[in-house]
Amino acid sequence: MAELTKQGIGRILAKQGILIAFVIFMIGFALANPRFIDIDNISGVIRSSAILGVMALGVTFVVIGGNLDLSVGSMMSFSTIVVLDLHDKIGPTLAIPAMFGLTLGLGAFIGFLVGYLKLNSLIVTLGMLSAIHGLTLTWSGGQNMDIADKEGTWFSVFGQGEIAGVPVPILIFAALAIVLSLVLSKTPFGRKVYAVGGNGKAATFSGIPRARIVFMTYLISAFCVACAGLLQASRSLGSQNTVGQGLELEVLAAVILGGASLLGGSGTIFKTVIGVLILGFIQNGLLLMGLAFYVQYVVTWVIIILAVWLDIAAKRGRLWSQIA
Amino acid sequence: MTDQTPVLRLEDIVKTFPGVRALDGVSFSVLPGEVHALMGENGAGKSTLMKVLGGILQPNEGSIFIEEEPTVMVTPAQAKAKGVVFIHQELSLADELTVAENIWLGELPRKSLGRVNWTKLYDDTNAILKTLNVGFDAKTRVGDLSIANQQMVEIARALTVDPKAVIFDEPTASLTDAEKVVLFDVIADLQSKGVGIIYISHRMEEIFKITDRISVLRDGQYRGTLTTRETNEEDVTKLMIGRSLDLSRNESHHEMGDVALEVRGLSCGKLYQDVSFSVRKGEVLGFYGLVGAGRTEIAETLFGLRDPSAGQILLNGQEVRIKSPIDAIANGISLVPEDRKGQGLVLGMNCRDNMTLPQVDDLTAGPFVSDGAEVAIFDQYRDKLDIRTPGWRQTVGNLSGGNQQKIVIGKWLSMRPEVLIVDEPTRGIDVGSKSEIHNLIRDLAAQGYAVIVISSEMPEVLHVSDRIVAMYSGKVMREFTSEEVTEDSLIQAISGIINGKVA
Numbered sequence: 001m002a003e004l005t006k007q008g009i010g011r012i013l014a015k016q017g018i019l020i021a022f023v024i025f026m027i028g029f030a031l032a033n034p035r036f037i038d039i040d041n042i043s044g045v046i047r048s049s050a051i052l053g054v055m056a057l058g059v060t061f062v063v064i065g066g067n068l069d070l071s072v073g074s075m076m077s078f079s080t081i082v083v084l085d086l087h088d089k090i091g092p093t094l095a096i097p098a099m100f101g102l103t104l105g106l107g108a109f110i111g112f113l114v115g116y117l118k119l120n121s122l123i124v125t126l127g128m129l130s131a132i133h134g135l136t137l138t139w140s141g142g143q144n145m146d147i148a149d150k151e152g153t154w155f156s157v158f159g160q161g162e163i164a165g166v167p168v169p170i171l172i173f174a175a176l177a178i179v180l181s182l183v184l185s186k187t188p189f190g191r192k193v194y195a196v197g198g199n200g201k202a203a204t205f206s207g208i209p210r211a212r213i214v215f216m217t218y219l220i221s222a223f224c225v226a227c228a229g230l231l232q233a234s235r236s237l238g239s240q241n242t243v244g245q246g247l248e249l250e251v252l253a254a255v256i257l258g259g260a261s262l263l264g265g266s267g268t269i270f271k272t273v274i275g276v277l278i279l280g281f282i283q284n285g286l287l288l289m290g291l292a293f294y295v296q297y298v299v300t301w302v303i304i305i306l307a308v309w310l311d312i313a314a315k316r317g318r319l320w321s322q323i324a
Numbered sequence: 325m326t327d328q329t330p331v332l333r334l335e336d337i338v339k340t341f342p343g344v345r346a347l348d349g350v351s352f353s354v355l356p357g358e359v360h361a362l363m364g365e366n367g368a369g370k371s372t373l374m375k376v377l378g379g380i381l382q383p384n385e386g387s388i389f390i391e392e393e394p395t396v397m398v399t400p401a402q403a404k405a406k407g408v409v410f411i412h413q414e415l416s417l418a419d420e421l422t423v424a425e426n427i428w429l430g431e432l433p434r435k436s437l438g439r440v441n442w443t444k445l446y447d448d449t450n451a452i453l454k455t456l457n458v459g460f461d462a463k464t465r466v467g468d469l470s471i472a473n474q475q476m477v478e479i480a481r482a483l484t485v486d487p488k489a490v491i492f493d494e495p496t497a498s499l500t501d502a503e504k505v506v507l508f509d510v511i512a513d514l515q516s517k518g519v520g521i522i523y524i525s526h527r528m529e530e531i532f533k534i535t536d537r538i539s540v541l542r543d544g545q546y547r548g549t550l551t552t553r554e555t556n557e558e559d560v561t562k563l564m565i566g567r568s569l570d571l572s573r574n575e576s577h578h579e580m581g582d583v584a585l586e587v588r589g590l591s592c593g594k595l596y597q598d599v600s601f602s603v604r605k606g607e608v609l610g611f612y613g614l615v616g617a618g619r620t621e622i623a624e625t626l627f628g629l630r631d632p633s634a635g636q637i638l639l640n641g642q643e644v645r646i647k648s649p650i651d652a653i654a655n656g657i658s659l660v661p662e663d664r665k666g667q668g669l670v671l672g673m674n675c676r677d678n679m680t681l682p683q684v685d686d687l688t689a690g691p692f693v694s695d696g697a698e699v700a701i702f703d704q705y706r707d708k709l710d711i712r713t714p715g716w717r718q719t720v721g722n723l724s725g726g727n728q729q730k731i732v733i734g735k736w737l738s739m740r741p742e743v744l745i746v747d748e749p750t751r752g753i754d755v756g757s758k759s760e761i762h763n764l765i766r767d768l769a770a771q772g773y774a775v776i777v778i779s780s781e782m783p784e785v786l787h788v789s790d791r792i793v794a795m796y797s798g799k800v801m802r803e804f805t806s807e808e809v810t811e812d813s814l815i816q817a818i819s820g821i822i823n824g825k826v827a
Contacts, residue, residue: 182692186691186692186693187688187691187692187693188684188685188687188688188693191677191681191684191693192684194670194673194677195670195673195677195681198670198671198672198673199666199669199670199671199672201666201667202666202667202668202669202670203670203681204629204649205627205629205649205659205661205667205668206649206681206682206735207648207649207650207652207653207682208681208682209648209650265670265672265673266672
């Protein structure tokens, strides 16, 4: 009997480890500094996590499909710069769809290379990280991009507005999370993403068009990046060329923290959201503890590596194993 | 033989895992120069027992004696040092290294300053390879060798020590008949040197060809040891599964319908040439031949995975062009692939989702997949095929091989195909499930499906087929009806011999 309960606990830990870790982090930080669970603080953290979160939603599709996307940070800089530049040239009503079109074009290009030409996604997206950065600099001429009339534009509504007291970025993040979660878990397309990432050969042998599914995951990722760029541009109404730099790793960290396997075939949108929130709250908690922001880089990654280790350990039932 | 000291003796070995007694008082002994078969269904405890012998697992109770010395082996290296060597079913070789490096991996001979003594390495290796009589040398890259020769490297690895007992785990799983002969020679050679051999296999013909005694496990319990000469397949099977089994020729005949699929002059580059055959509704057409004869490639062409370079495919008399699995499925052709885990299933997915994968687009309510429709299909085929699983939520990777195969078959039956192609239907599946799958194939034909069965096992082909196509090196050698076929004529045909002449 004792053995059975021990197994039961192990199973729960293995399945819900991330959620439990999340609760423990929250309690720990709350004890260290009561301001941490202040409603304003919590809402602030979610709001500032929204941009990262929106990108992580898209990357979740790519990762479950068995690939990587390291280009999202650089692509987000591109979207931000493009929409800010076009805002003054053709007005926000046209700038937004134009920016979405261009970003989706980049996503389609990556999807074509990885899906149809079957190139390694790590190489392709690492290359695109650099190439898109160059594209952004070319577009902006290396200059920061600012909206001329920051007071007079309605464009700021996405990043700064509130509906019924809830910040718009949180609403957009939540809406996208719900829609994409339904797409992934309930539609035939979502099922095929899991199949292609879980065993691409078996998917092909089941008549699933593998290339098209991979292509679609990159389009979804690019769509999410465009949304993130919109939020970023609207929040600051001006931006550097490097605004998204490094975000690709944080996004990947959130997805992995959520428990998606880098080998593909597993993960959920809900878990990714938890991963995003853990990342946001850790960084916030460290700030509230009075640590300088650059210490966060170190601590964040130590925590991520610990989390991934514990996750694997829970799955294989021991902390260290000679085989795999 | 009875007065000899056993090289290896097990006494009342018990191994428990949380909730299971994987081994429950297993005792048997291996004499020098004996080939001792260890048989049992999947899950009977063979693997656990081998891990105990190989030093990977420690028994909870019982003892191991090597030449009557009580022995405790804590690591695989210790087991090897004591002369118990294990030839694994799955090859664990580094493709990019040479034969010599693979054989001595971890114990490369050294000279001063820790440098590898290459001369000694190659000389020692070639000495071992010579005893095995193989056609490659120490400097060959392992990745360039055939599977059979890679297995020889595994065996050579065992011979770096003076072995007392060698354990072969399903050594012939991926060998052709010709390669098997070489393997059996090596085993006979070891035997003559007084080495005791434990031979694990599901294949009865081999067991009766090369072993001296047979020990049987069932549900972790030792069921007894039989002398091979004094027993027969039926008795062994009874001991293994607790009931007897139908291994006869196919004699059932039922009404056949029109020709469902006809292939005329189909070729695909060097893989196969000018292949013609037809299957009728209600008929099982067997394809028999050696590995590499082109059988799987024909199936893959029919399923849209390869482009034929010439020839026609006709379904119900109409010529069709099949460019992708999607076309094949739309035309009513289904393929149960030979590599169940690699091509047939998404192991991390649950049973239901695997089964409904090819038709998930059609099982929708609004934009979403309809849970009810999916579960209904799963339940229907679980009952029809007698799939044993705790429920549809079970991850497919946790099922036994037989049940996994039934999931793949169910997946394609639920598409209601006109032509069902089954490639190696029972590879790696235990005896009990094997006969269930054979009966299933016969039943499907009786229901009017046109079935093509590709198999490398002669008893299987003979047991299920109405007609048999024998292939050799990309060509159809001969077609047999189940009345006229004999084992000899079939073997001749797949070896490229027609009417006593080599083709």
